[in-house]
Amino acid sequence: MRTRFLAVLALVALLVVAVAGCGQSGPQSGGEKKVPVVGVTQIVRHPALDLDYQGFVDQMAKEGFVDGETVKIIFKDAQGDPNLAKTIADQFVADKVDAILSITTPSSQAAAQAAKGTGIPVVFIAVSDAVGAGLIKEIGKPTGTNITGVYSADPVEQQMDLIEEVVPNVKRLGLIYNAGEDNSVSNANRIKAYVKNKNWQVIEATVTGTSDVQAAAQSLVGRVDAVFVPQDNTVIAALEALLQVCRTNKIPFFCGDTESVKRGAIGTVGNDEYDCGAQGAEIMARILRGEDPGTIVPQEIRKRVLLINKKAADAIGLEIPKSVLERADEVIE
Structure with a gap:
């Protein structure tokens, strides 16, 4: 009887040790590993x-x-x-x-x-x-x-060269951006410095919020040969209003980001x-x-990629040069 009791006691002791060992195994002892x-x-x-x-x-x-x-x-x-x-x-x-x-x-x-x-x-x-x-x-x-x-750093030089290649008669460039965004101001200054050698006139229309974008675009109608928007978060967030003005008035619209080309801009060399x-x-x-x-x-x-929206260009009667289409990474038909 005593022998059986000792055997049971030994078995219980082994189970306790086993359970304790399970609780201490692995690198997460003391709780689960912290997820960053x-x-x-x-x-x-x-x-x-x-x-x-x-x-x-x-x-x-x-x-x-x-x-x-x-x-x-x-x-x-x-x-x-x-x-x-x-x-x-x-x-x-x-x-x-x-x-x-x-x-x-x-x-x-x-x-x-x-x-x-x-x-x-x-x-x-x-x-x-x-x-x-x-x-x-x-x-x-x-x-x-x-x-x-x-x-x-946006390739604004390549972006301006693309505009010149697609719209060879451009002399007045409309530039829409939020003057409160440091990145947009930096790009606008680089653009103005670069196109001096092209003898372009830059006509700026700045905004402070998305509600200003349509009016800014409308202010450029009849005054510019093309419109460009750098990677400006404020303007891009209200892109549809800008696209509508440019389509209605057949103004070639170019941008600094590739996603805006997919939404209706003519093209870009973008990140x-x-x-x-x-x-x-x-x-x-x-x-x-x-x-x-x-x-x-x-x-x-x-x-970086060259993206062209031929469908958007066709909608305003703008012909994209064959040389541009051939070297584009993507063409939206």
Whole structure:
């Protein structure tokens, strides 16, 4: 009887040890492994910027950071309001996210300011002039700070040459942008400097919000031979109003981003926004694996494309030269 009792006691002891061992196995002892949290701030929703974000999420998954599984990605849209962008960035910092992805110049400036001195890494993308925006001090060197990312200086020289090739008689160029967006001001200044050699007159129509876009476009009717919009988040968010004015008055409209060509602009030499997002994800993955953002040299966007909307050109009676169509990466018929 005593022997049977001791045997049962020994069995119970073994079970206790086994259960305890199960509770202590693996690197997550004491609780589940912490999943990193990445806050994403985007100044406004429109197709080009949404592609940046999608490219980021997809590449993060390829890097092993799957949203909802091995990383938590929190997306916030500032609805075109710089004050809201600041609030979003401040909240991410207050919540102590592990890193911030900032899409566009205004959102990146807000994130950089909010995260200053906190050690929270900020990776920027879709920023035309990172130096002019105050995000980095110089090109080609590590920042030594918590900020790095992908800058995408728009190829405005190639964009202006494309306009000249497609509309050879252009002498007056309408330029619509938000003078409150640093990236747009930078591009506008570069455009004005470049077309001086072409003897073009630049007629500007600036806006402060999306509700101003239609009136700005209407103000250029009869005064310009073509209209150009750089990668301006405010104008692109109200693109349909601009397209309608240009179609009705048969004004060739060109843009700085590829997604606007798909929506009705004539063409552009533009950044591949999806790949820009993927490029940002590669940097973010390095940081989440433990690399210091201050040692990662900010990168220039690596892929650009020539996109032509022949259907839009045909609608206003504009013939696209064969040479342009042949070298285009994509032609919308």
